[in-house]
Amino acid sequence: MLERFGHGGDLLTAQELFGIGAGSFTDLSANMNPQGPPACVASLLADYAQTIGHYPDPAARGLIHKLADHHGVSGSAILAGNGAAELIDLTVRLLQPKVTIVTAPSFVEYGDAAIKCGSAVKKLALSEEEGFRLTLQQVSDMLASLRAEGVGAGEALWFLGSPNNPTGQLSDPAIIRELLGEGERVVMDEAFMDFVPGAAAFSLLKEAAIHGNLIVIRSLTKFYAIPGIRLGYMVAIPATIARLKALQVPWSVNSLAQQIGEAVLGDEEYRRSTMDWLAEERPWLAVQLKRLGLAVYEGAANYILFALPQQHSLDARSLQQQLGLRGILIRDASLFEGLDERYCRVAVRFREDHIRLLEALKPLLEQG
Ligand SMILES: Cc1ncc(COP(=O)(O)O)c(C=O)c1O
Known part of the structure; x- marks a missing residue:
């Protein structure tokens, strides 16, 4: 389980679980500004x-x-x-x-x-x-x-x-x-x-x-x-x-x-570019996830909660596993009390990260 220590963003655990170098993942399991530090x-x-x-x-x-x-x-x-x-x-x-x-x-x-x-x-x-x-x-x-x-x-x-x-x-x-x-x-x-x-x-x-x-x-x-x-x-x-x-x-x-x-x-430029990036990327990702048939709860922050369709053979845990093997980390949100096994959370990142996620998600979801 990626959330072995209770949280996302645990790249060492991901490396152990998925056999991929810690630095090689597209990490959407931790809600971090993808621009990196100012x-x-x-x-x-x-x-x-x-x-x-x-x-x-x-x-x-x-x-x-x-x-x-x-x-x-x-x-x-x-x-x-x-x-x-x-x-x-x-x-x-x-x-x-x-x-x-x-x-x-x-x-x-x-x-x-x-x-x-x-x-x-x-x-x-x-x-x-x-x-x-x-x-x-x-x-x-x-x-x-x-x-x-x-x-x-x-x-x-x-x-x-x-x-x-x-x-x-x-x-x-x-x-x-x-x-x-x-x-x-x-x-x-x-x-x-x-x-x-x-x-x-x-x-x-x-x-x-x-x-x-x-x-x-x-x-x-x-x-x-x-x-x-x-x-x-x-x-x-x-x-x-x-x-x-x-x-x-x-x-x-x-x-x-x-x-x-x-x-x-004091870094106003960083603040501005972060807000511009998020205003563009969160709605874009939300729409694409909806197009895949997911129930999307967009919220106001830099992450998106979504639910897999009822009766789908994948649950959050198996989806996390499948994506992890493909070098993509998401949060299994079923571990939050109050959410069932269908819920996942992804951080909003850059367009190329989203495309990578969507391309991996599509065939997995189509398997039904
Ligand atoms: C809602 C919420 N509050 C607080 C924290 C902890 O933040 P910090 O890194 O400043 O300790 C987290 C970390 O994931 C969080 O999700």
């Missing part, structure tokens, strides 16, 4: 030998300053971390919720972080009929069931993704504001929000800087294609940030990550 990253790497002998800035001041400028929030409302993954874990460790509510499907680390802290996890099942969008009705029903079980306002934690992984669906900010109005605590993982055109209308980042019950987590690894260095940040009111900092391992963000974060945030 050019500034290579020159920072070349110069890094001069700074590696010193400890990183424990407060990541340069990076926090850049992030504060970038988002127009106070630096005291921002904490940098060793990838969004660290911040997901840190948040739950700080908040110690009695109950954590996650959607099914959603990124597995929300529930895993909660379980590690001894929290009960309640699943909110997203429905295919609603296009896997979270509805106000579902939220109201969950609230009613929490209250019926004696879980009071602010005792539970809602851990949600927007865009959600693997569906790509955005959370409606109005629904989240309703929850906050009920005194609920909400963490929004906006790891893929940078890919969303007009993100300001959907993001809750600015509100998180002033609302005590809201935290927003962001990642720099996907948009800037730098997952190897691990870099993310979160926004919350300064008092919460101070408590999170106190729990965090010292020097959690290494100096190379800090330097790269500062540099990439």
Whole structure:
């Protein structure tokens, strides 16, 4: 199984499974910007030998300053971390919720972080009929069931993704504001929000800087294609940030990550070309997948969830296997709770990668 360690993008496991060199795959199993890291990253790497002998800035001041400028929030409302993954874990460790509510499907680390802290996890099942969008009705029903079980306002934690992984669906900010109005605590993982055109209308980042019950987590690894260095940040009111900092391992963000974060945030040209590429390629890929008879859930991010036809002899696992043997990696989305064996997820990449995928998919699907 490609997701042996729980996630996509595991090229060493792919090499073991499919007998192809790790560097030779067309990898659509990890949702990475295919443009690769911005050019500034290579020159920072070349110069890094001069700074590696010193400890990183424990407060990541340069990076926090850049992030504060970038988002127009106070630096005291921002904490940098060793990838969004660290911040997901840190948040739950700080908040110690009695109950954590996650959607099914959603990124597995929300529930895993909660379980590690001894929290009960309640699943909110997203429905295919609603296009896997979270509805106000579902939220109201969950609230009613929490209250019926004696879980009071602010005792539970809602851990949600927007865009959600693997569906790509955005959370409606109005629904989240309703929850906050009920005194609920909400963490929004906006790891893929940078890919969303007009993100300001959907993001809750600015509100998180002033609302005590809201935290927003962001990642720099996907948009800037730098997952190897691990870099993310979160926004919350300064008092919460101070408590999170106190729990965090010292020097959690290494100096190379800090330097790269500062540099990439200023690269407007990279941002523009990424948005142009995605505006062209996601709809194109979605249409082609539909033409092959797949049920496609396009979403707002740089990946597409699709389902194989009912009664097809291939399921997600066997499709992943067949494509893997042909040097193409996709995510078996049936491993996400809430999705059945028909679901797969592919990253949006370049046109030639899509053509390679489609050419491999077509005969496999025609076999019926
Ligand atoms: C929804 C979501 N949030 C967070 C992360 C972790 O991001 P990072 O690389 O910044 O730790 C991932 C990684 O796949 C993800 O899919």
